[in-house]
Amino acid sequence: MKRRGILLLGAILLLLPLLLPNAFYYDLAVRMAINAVVVLGLNLLIGFAGQISLGHAGFYGIGAYASAILPTQFGWHPLAALAAGAVAAAALAALVAKPIFRLRGHYLAMATLGLGIVITIVLKNEAAYTGGPDGMTVPPLVLFGFELSGEKQWYWVFAANLMFSVWACSNLMDSPFGRALRALHGSEVASQGAGVDVARYKMAIFVFSAFFASIMGSLAAHYIGFVTPNVADFSHSIELVTMVVVGGMASVLGSVVGAVLLTALPQALATFEGWETVAFGVILVLFMVVLPRGLVPTLAARFARR
Amino acid sequence: MSSQFLQFLISGLTVGATYALAALGFTLIYSASNVINFAQGEFIMLGGMLTVYFTHAGLPLPVAVALAIAVPALVGMLVEKLAIEPAKGAEVVSLIIITIGASLVIRGVIQIWLGKGTFTFEPFTSGAPIVVGGAVLQWQCLWVLGVTAAIVVALWFFFRHTLAGKAILATSCNPVAAQLVGIDTKWVLLVSFALSAAMGAVGGILLTPLTMTSYDVGIMLGLKGFVAAVVGGLGSGLGALAGGLLVGIVEAMAAGYISSAYKDAVPFLLIFVILFFMPRGLFGAKVTERV
Amino acid sequence: MALLEVQELSKAFGGVMAVQAVSFSVDAGIVYSIIGPNGAGKTTLFNLITGVYAPCSGEIRLDGCTISGQAPHRLARKGIARTFQNLQICMNMTARENVMVGAHLALDSNLLKGMLRWPSLRRADAAQAAEAAALMQYVGLDAYIDSAAGAMPYGALKRLEIARALAARPRVVFLDEPAAGLNPKETGEIDMLVKKIADSGVTVVLVEHDMKMVMNISDRILVLDYGKKVAEGTAREVRSNPDVIAAYLGKAA
Numbered sequence: 001m002k003r004r005g006i007l008l009l010g011a012i013l014l015l016l017p018l019l020l021p022n023a024f025y026y027d028l029a030v031r032m033a034i035n036a037v038v039v040l041g042l043n044l045l046i047g048f049a050g051q052i053s054l055g056h057a058g059f060y061g062i063g064a065y066a067s068a069i070l071p072t073q074f075g076w077h078p079l080a081a082l083a084a085g086a087v088a089a090a091a092l093a094a095l096v097a098k099p100i101f102r103l104r105g106h107y108l109a110m111a112t113l114g115l116g117i118v119i120t121i122v123l124k125n126e127a128a129y130t131g132g133p134d135g136m137t138v139p140p141l142v143l144f145g146f147e148l149s150g151e152k153q154w155y156w157v158f159a160a161n162l163m164f165s166v167w168a169c170s171n172l173m174d175s176p177f178g179r180a181l182r183a184l185h186g187s188e189v190a191s192q193g194a195g196v197d198v199a200r201y202k203m204a205i206f207v208f209s210a211f212f213a214s215i216m217g218s219l220a221a222h223y224i225g226f227v228t229p230n231v232a233d234f235s236h237s238i239e240l241v242t243m244v245v246v247g248g249m250a251s252v253l254g255s256v257v258g259a260v261l262l263t264a265l266p267q268a269l270a271t272f273e274g275w276e277t278v279a280f281g282v283i284l285v286l287f288m289v290v291l292p293r294g295l296v297p298t299l300a301a302r303f304a305r306r
Numbered sequence: 307m308s309s310q311f312l313q314f315l316i317s318g319l320t321v322g323a324t325y326a327l328a329a330l331g332f333t334l335i336y337s338a339s340n341v342i343n344f345a346q347g348e349f350i351m352l353g354g355m356l357t358v359y360f361t362h363a364g365l366p367l368p369v370a371v372a373l374a375i376a377v378p379a380l381v382g383m384l385v386e387k388l389a390i391e392p393a394k395g396a397e398v399v400s401l402i403i404i405t406i407g408a409s410l411v412i413r414g415v416i417q418i419w420l421g422k423g424t425f426t427f428e429p430f431t432s433g434a435p436i437v438v439g440g441a442v443l444q445w446q447c448l449w450v451l452g453v454t455a456a457i458v459v460a461l462w463f464f465f466r467h468t469l470a471g472k473a474i475l476a477t478s479c480n481p482v483a484a485q486l487v488g489i490d491t492k493w494v495l496l497v498s499f500a501l502s503a504a505m506g507a508v509g510g511i512l513l514t515p516l517t518m519t520s521y522d523v524g525i526m527l528g529l530k531g532f533v534a535a536v537v538g539g540l541g542s543g544l545g546a547l548a549g550g551l552l553v554g555i556v557e558a559m560a561a562g563y564i565s566s567a568y569k570d571a572v573p574f575l576l577i578f579v580i581l582f583f584m585p586r587g588l589f590g591a592k593v594t595e596r597v
Numbered sequence: 598m599a600l601l602e603v604q605e606l607s608k609a610f611g612g613v614m615a616v617q618a619v620s621f622s623v624d625a626g627i628v629y630s631i632i633g634p635n636g637a638g639k640t641t642l643f644n645l646i647t648g649v650y651a652p653c654s655g656e657i658r659l660d661g662c663t664i665s666g667q668a669p670h671r672l673a674r675k676g677i678a679r680t681f682q683n684l685q686i687c688m689n690m691t692a693r694e695n696v697m698v699g700a701h702l703a704l705d706s707n708l709l710k711g712m713l714r715w716p717s718l719r720r721a722d723a724a725q726a727a728e729a730a731a732l733m734q735y736v737g738l739d740a741y742i743d744s745a746a747g748a749m750p751y752g753a754l755k756r757l758e759i760a761r762a763l764a765a766r767p768r769v770v771f772l773d774e775p776a777a778g779l780n781p782k783e784t785g786e787i788d789m790l791v792k793k794i795a796d797s798g799v800t801v802v803l804v805e806h807d808m809k810m811v812m813n814i815s816d817r818i819l820v821l822d823y824g825k826k827v828a829e830g831t832a833r834e835v836r837s838n839p840d841v842i843a844a845y846l847g848k849a850a
Binding site for chain 2: 046050106238279281
């Protein structure tokens, strides 16, 4: 069923441009695709490995600002900046992973949350580099001498990115690495006994999802053309977690569904600021109470029973 | 002692008392149910914002304050009934997300209802501030510290010497055993939420004349209160108090002597330090997992 | 030289001496049982040997190499596998996947190769899946080969844990109360399974309460009480040992 879902996704992505009437909808589709990939990476950590990260947007922010600062202030090529951001995010994740993952539950949540907040504060304060709370512009991305601009061009970049990510993550979860990760979630002590170095795996998946998030942050920054410290803040981290929860923890397609639905929601509520917050809150509570496994796994189970 | 140091100490203790009240709220709910209530910060915000609303509506300050404590207590009970109880037995991750959802709802509603402005009201007692050793001590600071101390003593008395308090403690030690001796654990949970919300609200009310309030102060205050609870050791009342004061003082000292721009980062850096070197916090209990 | 040697092993939790200066050795290929009243320290002893706890003092040697205090995932490499008193099945996976996890060390768990569906990795994985099915048949779980772990009854899950332990092709397998919670018929089946495992050359160390089973299949028995060794020997020796009787039934008045 997963294979069919992935093919369906590919078909949708290919045919969607025929339906999109104007730039606004292209932009919406692009944002959905961006979020879907970030959420995929986060879901590996939260859903599959059973850990928690309330500061994931911090890594996204690192990528975004690397792509803003390094080309603008130091003359780096955008691709080099993207790579540097990803490496920096991965390095930070590796650095804090060992001490952080000795913690469980609330302590782990707290530590990841603190990480995200510290990153946001640094971005807000170091105005000389980052432009402070008002943010800064990001130069366009140049791929092999070709400057990417406009929603239509970016659409194909992000669509390809999404397809690859979905395929890769799906493979990963079926592989020995993925199995070990899921076993870790199921029973740490049993997987230890089977030879899984639990601490190393937790670090590996944390670093991996941080790397993913940073790359997407960089790409998104180039697409939007502008970054503010908000991209790294607690609210953004919570939005990402909401997408994981709604779409389905430990579900590859669920990550896509969650991202699509919850990227569209703020658009629908665009004029009702406070309502957006309330809506997110209600959705979070409702889903965790009524549909704790998320949309896709619950629906899949329903269909399987028929 | 330099007057500057004293000044930082005073502001640290004052805001630390608010953190301590928040931390006590966290610890109380955690003890009774193993849930970390990420919405605790919003109760602090409600205290301040509701007092503003009621005083602007013409009510005398004491009445406004009383309402601003009662309403959050009610909201706390609603959160428990509508969000926590239905999710009994869910994974830790789920419960954390649920309370975050509840906090979003509360914050969003206030944002819609009262707007995004910053507000304040008159301090409880007017008068020129006292000067101690070259440092300025506002009367409101005394209120904060005094009321917090009174609450801590009242709580101690409540848990040690009243049946209701002992019932709550019993539930936190062993819910099943508590039920077997006739304690209504649902009621205990409800009361814990109401009590923590009320304490948080009191903290928010006391602090508002000093720092002003707005719809989004709850996030940081709550998070720092949580840091305080963890620093002191989750599940320990004494720890919550010590943690709150410690976080407040360290934050104020760092802001004063090092950099005020990074003031907000300090509690979170502190928590990294604590979690890595003393994972159970200052006064937390050691736990071993049975395999 | 014995396969497993334990010398003067001790472990305290706070003020409680869970295991006190216990020494014994297990020869290769036998079934070695550890018995004793509840709270005697049997599971703690297991946890010490399999690396879940670090000993306070004493030494554990496997094939002459010291292994005391090493982490469980390292010990898995040395050929140690175990089951758990409180079932530790990954309910979020299928039965077969649970067994395949047992063979984790035999597979290439490279992240990149996994992501890119490396052909050699997929072939090895498919072979492992077939092996897991075979193992499930070996322990009598033919009916559940394609089940989700969450859909299986308690007795089946106990066997699944054994299958998972065997998937690692261990030299020594530690079974912690494999018959706990099972009815007499199921216990008899476990009894035969343990014999089958021992006959295949794997050393079995067993903690069990069911005396009939223990007396039936054990080559040697260790008796613990209050964390201390009370007796050690063959089934007959242990059965008639007055200290053992006293530990279980109390001294005659």
